[in-house]
Structures are given as C-alpha cells and as structure tokens.
Amino acid sequence: xxxxxxxxxxxxxxxxxxGARRCFAAHGYEGATVIRLEQETGLSRGAxxxxxxxxxxxxxxxxxxxxxxxxxxWADEGLAAVVHALVEEDPDxxxxxLELVRRMRTDESFxxxxxxxxxxxxxxxxxxxxxxRAAGEVRDDVPLESVGMFVGLLMDGLALRxxxxxxxxxxxxxxxLVDSAIGGRARSRTPRRTPA
Amino acid sequence: xxxxxxxxxxxxxxxxxxGARRCFAAHGYEGATVIRLEQETGLSRGAxxxxxxxxxxxxxxxxxxxxxxxxxxWADEGLAAVVHALVEEDPDxxxxxLELVRRMRTDESFxxxxxxxxxxxxxxxxxxxxxxRAAGEVRDDVPLESVGMFVGLLMDGLALRxxxxxxxxxxxxxxxLVDSAIGGRARSRTPRRTPA
Numbered sequence: 001x002x003x004x005x006x007x008x009x010x011x012x013x014x015x016x017x018x019g020a021r022r023c024f025a026a027h028g029y030e031g032a033t034v035i036r037l038e039q040e041t042g043l044s045r046g047a048x049x050x051x052x053x054x055x056x057x058x059x060x061x062x063x064x065x066x067x068x069x070x071x072x073x074w075a076d077e078g079l080a081a082v083v084h085a086l087v088e089e090d091p092d093x094x095x096x097x098l099e100l101v102r103r104m105r106t107d108e109s110f111x112x113x114x115x116x117x118x119x120x121x122x123x124x125x126x127x128x129x130x131x132x133r134a135a136g137e138v139r140d141d142v143p144l145e146s147v148g149m150f151v152g153l154l155m156d157g158l159a160l161r162x163x164x165x166x167x168x169x170x171x172x173x174x175x176x177l178v179d180s181a182i183g184g185r186a187r188s189r190t191p192r193r194t195p196a
Numbered sequence: 197x198x199x200x201x202x203x204x205x206x207x208x209x210x211x212x213x214x215g216a217r218r219c220f221a222a223h224g225y226e227g228a229t230v231i232r233l234e235q236e237t238g239l240s241r242g243a244x245x246x247x248x249x250x251x252x253x254x255x256x257x258x259x260x261x262x263x264x265x266x267x268x269x270w271a272d273e274g275l276a277a278v279v280h281a282l283v284e285e286d287p288d289x290x291x292x293x294l295e296l297v298r299r300m301r302t303d304e305s306f307x308x309x310x311x312x313x314x315x316x317x318x319x320x321x322x323x324x325x326x327x328x329r330a331a332g333e334v335r336d337d338v339p340l341e342s343v344g345m346f347v348g349l350l351m352d353g354l355a356l357r358x359x360x361x362x363x364x365x366x367x368x369x370x371x372x373l374v375d376s377a378i379g380g381r382a383r384s385r386t387p388r389r390t391p392a
Contacts, residue, residue: 028298095298098356102224102291105361115362142372149365150373153353160294160352165301166311169345176338177346181377 013051016041017065020058025092029059029099056110063097064117070155071121075128079151079178083171086158095163136186147182154178209247212237213261216254221288225255225295252306259293260313266351267317271324275347275374279367282354291359332382343378350374 004012019041023032026040032055034045041048052058073081086094104111129147132138138147154174162168200208215237219228222236228251230241237244248254269277282290300307325343328334334343350370358364 091301095301098294098297101294101356101360105287105291105359111361114360139376142369146365146369146373150350150370153350153357153365153370154346155353156356157349157351157353160297160356161349163301164297164310165307169342169349173338173342174346174349177342177377180335181373 009051012043012047016043016048016051016058017062019043021062021093024059024062024096025090029055029096059100060113060117063114067118068121071118071125075121075124080171080175082155083158083174086155086162087168087171089159089162091162091165094159098160098163133184136184138182139184142182150181151178205247208239208243212239212244212247212254213258215239217258217289220255220258220292221286225251225292255296256309256313259310263314264317267314267321271317271320276367276371278351279354279370282351282358283364283367285355285358287358287361290355294356294359329380332380334378335380338378346377347374 020032020037023036023040027033027036034048034055037048037055037058038045048058052061070082070085073085100110104114125148126144129138129144133140133144138144158169158174216228216233219232219236223229223232230244230251233244233251233254234241244254248257266278266281269281296306296310300310321344322340325334325340329336329340334340354365354370
C-alpha cells in the first residue's frame with residue numbers, strides 16, 4: 001500500500017466526518033447504515049473504518065467537535081454567540097444527538113465518554129466565567145457550577161425545541177432573561193449587554 | 197358481546213394506559229410492540245385497540261395526561277412543584293418522549309397534535325402567570341409569553357438531562373435562578389419564595 005502523508009490522512013479524516021455528519025442528520029444515528037456512510041463520504045467501508053474503529057467513534061468525534069466549537073464560542077464571544085449558533089444549527093443534526101439519549105442512560109461507558117467531550121473547552125468556559133465574575137458581570141452569591149448548570153439546561157432545552165421542529169424563541173429574549181438570572185452587580189437590570 | 201358499564205370502560209381504559217406507560221418506559225416507543233403491550237396491560241390486542249385506535253393514540257393520551265398534570269401543578273402549587281415532579285419522574289419515561297422528537301419535526305400532523313396537549317392546563321398556567329404578575333411576583337417588562345417560553349426551555353432541559361441519566365441538579369438552585377430571571381419587584385433578590 002502506498003504511504004500517504006499526514007496531511008492526506010487529515011484531509012481524509014475530514015472527508016469522513018463531513019460525510020458522516022450529513023448522513024447522521026439525514027437518516028438519524030440508527031438509520032446511518034454502512035452503505036449510506038459509504039455513499040455520503042464517497043469512501044469504502046474499508047477506508048472509513050481504517051480511520052475510525054466504529055460508527056460510534058465517528059459520532060463521538062463529531063460530538064467532540066460540537067462541544068469544542070460551542071465551548072470556544074462561549075469563551076471567546078460570550079453566551080450570545082452560543083445561543084445564536086444553536087438557533088442556526090441544523091435541526092436534523094440536533095435531533096440525531098437526542099436519538100442517543102437512551103443509550104446514554106443505559107450504557108455507562110457511553111455516558112462517561114459523552115461527558116468527557118472537549119475537556120479543554122470546559123476549562124475555557126470555567127476561566128471565562130471566573131473572569132466575568134471578577135468583573136462583576138456574573139452574580140457572586142451562587143457557585144459558578146450552578147451558573148454553568150443553569151445555562152446548560154437552557155441550551156439543552158433550546159436544542160430539544162429546535163430538534164422537535166418548533167419555531168425558535170428569539171435569541172435576544174432568552175439572553176435578557178439569562179442575564180437577569182446570572183448577571184452580577186455590574187449589569188443586573190441595567191441596559192443589556194452580552195451575558196457571560 | 198355483553199354490555200359493560202361506563203365505569204367499567206373507564207377502568208379498562210386506565211388499565212391500558214398504566215400498562216402502556218410501563219411498557220413504553222421499559223422498551224421505548226419503538227420497542228413497545230403489540231405483544232409487549234398485551235403482556236404489560238394483561239389484555240388482548242383486540243381489547244386494547246377497541247379503546248384506542250393505535251399505539252400513537254395511546255402514547256398521545258399519556259402525553260396529554262402528563263401535560264395536564266404538570267400544568268395543574270404549576271397553576272395550583274407553583275413552579276417549584278413542577279421542578280420537583282421532573283426531578284422525580286421516571287427517566288425511562290422521559291426518554292421515551294425524546295424518541296419521538298424526529299417524528300415531531302418531520303410529521304406536521306403529529307407536531308400539531310403534540311402542541312395541542314392539555315389546552316386547559318395551558319389556560320390555567322396563563323391565568324396563574326397573569327395573577328402572579330398582578331401581585332408583582334413576575335416581572336412586567338417582558339411579555340408573559342417570553343416568561344413561559346423561558347421556563348419551558350428550562351423544564352425541557354431538565355427532562356433531557358434526566359432522560360440521559362445525568363444526576364439531577366438541585367431543585368432549589370434552579371428555582372433561585374429562575375426567580376431572578378422572571379421574578380417581579382415583589383421578590384427579586386429578596387429572601388426566596390416559590391416563583392410563579
């Protein structure tokens with residue numbers, strides 16, 4: 001077999017991930033059969049599974065990316081950017097994630113793996129929240145873990161609503177209420193800025 | 197066929213719904229086959245489908261009940277009771293609801309039917325929110341629809357988290373932050389009471 005460069009390997013990996021994401025979104029996780037993965041990626045099963053040991057690993061690589069992307073957005077541009085990203089995300093892809101909820105509950109190793117997506121992004125968000133609190137932009141009378149939990153519930157709810165095909169609530173309204181919930185002395189009920 | 201009384205019919209209907217709920221929770225919506233529904237309800241398919249035209253209608257009758265129960269809780273006892281109910285709800289049953297998210301998005305008549313669950317409960321919640329606002333317990337600078345939407349996102353997020361098997365956040369923490377988000381002049385950041 002001819003050797004291929006690291007760069008080629010990377011390109012091939014991207015090709016698989018992009019095709020698989022389309023395939024999952026179009027057919028759901030269960031419906032993304034090997035034949036369909038071949039069609040969407042334009043690669044043979046041999047090639048695909050040379051890069052990823054299983055369909056599950058392909059899906060988890062995509063989930064890692066999502067978590068990393070949203071974590072970066074939050075850390076770099078604030079919560080408004082995350083809300084906008086979810087409002088614009090493909091509902092089919094959001095729905096695919098929900099297909100695995102039962103699996104997450106009943107398969108502990110899968111749940112653990114899911115929780116460990118993008119650990120660096122989580123670290124960045126934590127730093128962002130600490131900085132925002134130091135600047136008085138996040139309330140200091142509840143633990144930061146509670147702030148993160150609360151925002152997480154809202155984002156999950158938003159993803160669920162969009163996956164179900166309901167019209168998305170207006171991002172500005174969500175952000176205004178989030179700001180009241182978690183905003184600190186520098187911003188509560190004052191002219192709205194972007195919450196942490 | 198012998199005639200049975202209205203009371204007997206009602207009892208039979210309850211028996212079907214109770215068994216079907218257990219069956220859906222244990223096997224998921226797709227996994228709840230007719231044979232399993234027969235086993236869990238203790239009734240023949242003939243008897244079951246004499247009361248409900250289809251599996252979908254049984255599921256929707258259960259969804260109506262849930263919506264009605266949570267709506268009543270909110271209207272009669274406040275949001276804290278709803279949060280506690282979700283924290284205590286069977287995660288298997290919560291997960292079953294999520295199985296139908298794709299269907300909701302892709303089947304408009306199903307989505308419409310889902311939205312029309314328990315219209316009276318929705319009316320009661322609206323009245324409750326209007327009363328709470330009149331009493332200064334709900335902020336008056338955002339539309340009540342936005343308040344309802346925000347709480348809905350949080351409850352959906354909580355249901356999703358529990359369905360996925362993650363530990364439930366503490367109800368008191370959620371309620372404290374919700375209160376800050378939607379509470380009115382009579383309560384913002386004062387000793388906590390039960391939010392609307």
